[in-house]
Amino acid sequence: MIMSVYLLVDNGSKQPDATLYLRCLATQLSKHTGQTIHPVSLQHADAISAEQLDGTPAKVFSEFLRGHLEEGEREFVVLPLFFGLSRAITSFIPEEVARLQSEYPDLSVKLAPVTWPLPEGESRLGQIVFDHIRQARETAGPDTHVVLVDHGSPSPKITEVRQGIARLLKEQHALNVDQAVMERREGREYDFNGELLVNWLREQAEQGVTSVIVAMLFFLPGRHAGPRGDVEEICDSVVKDYPQLNYRITPLICEHPLLLDILRDRIATTEQCL
Incomplete structure (x- = not known):
């Protein structure tokens, strides 16, 4: 065989x-x-x-x-x-x-x-994200604003994954989350990606929000995710301008x-x- x-x-x-x-x-x-x-x-x-x-x-x-x-x-x-x-x-x-x-x-x-896999999705992936958000809320508080963040892709199908998980969080866990991307290409043709994380964080701070949770849609640590990754650097760059803003980044999917x-x-x- x-x-x-x-x-x-x-x-x-x-x-x-x-x-x-x-x-x-x-x-x-x-x-x-x-x-x-x-x-x-x-x-x-x-x-x-x-x-x-x-x-x-x-x-x-x-x-x-x-x-x-x-x-x-x-x-x-x-x-x-x-x-x-x-x-x-x-x-x-x-x-x-x-x-x-x-x-x-x-x-x-x-x-x-x-x-x-589209279109059916995977409920267990939504459960992973929910568990990580719930864990972060134990210290951040139940009313902390949450944003679901992925890398950002030129493919609308990848954005559909993030949107599907956000929809599942609402339907199965009664949890409303905002969505953002770490980075995206310039041009209106990439507007499907949604808002940049840095802009979302600044908007929250300007509205008087003092605590946020960044829910990570990343599998592994590396240049973007994990300690000293791009996502953490983006958050730190906003906190320099808005020191009253506290953020918590959830664990990675592999954890x-x-x-x-x-x-x-x-x-x-x-x-x-x-």
């Missing part, structure tokens, strides 16, 4: 914490599923020195596949650590697979569903045990072959 090689795939970062957390998540998922899950980034992680990664260098997607192909492996299952169908999934992965298939025609790569259940079920429903 031919055994598949399982990959837990993120977009990749040049920040060591992103790869270290991905490895930790893959280890936990391996125990949760009984399968060996390999942590693999699509790009960037191979620029991190091995010394910053506990002595083990990171391998990116194409390099990882090629290495296993050279060892005789032919069947792979890709589990995307993505909220929605970004270009990394719809373009980058298929293009890299097609390039390798020109050398290895019998290469088979199956792609598992994303964590928030909640329900994510393992979601990913386990995505593996079980893998059908699409690239």
Whole structure:
């Protein structure tokens, strides 16, 4: 019986914490599923020195596949650590697979569903966000204003994920949250992204709000999320102008045990072959 090689795939970062957390998540998922899950980034992680990664260098997607192909492996299952169908999934992965298939025609790569498949969504992802907000409210207070923040994407389908989670929070948990993006491209054609986080924070401060919760729609730490990430820097930049404003940033999605259940079920429903 031919055994598949399982990959837990993120977009990749040049920040060591992103790869270290991905490895930790893959280890936990391996125990949760009984399968060996390999942590693999699509790009960037191979620029991190091995010394910053506990002595083990990171391998990116194409390099990882090629290495296993050279060892005789032919069947792979890709589990995307993505909220929605970004270009990394719809373009980058298929293009890299097609390039390798020109050398290895019998290469088979199956792609598992994303964590928030449209249109049905994923109620457990909403539960994760709600639990993190509830945890932050234990110290911030029940009336603290909440904003749900994602990276910002040129794809409306990714914004639909954030909107779907906000809608679920309201319908299932009676929790109203505002929405914002960490960054977005200029131009009216990207207005679907919504408001920038920095503008939302300033508006709250100017209205006399003194406490806010920034609910993070990010899986892993890195340049944007986690300590000293862009989101934290944005919040600090506003607090410099409005020192009365206090903010709390929720944990990342990878820090909640329900994510393992979601990913386990995505593996079980893998059908699409690239």
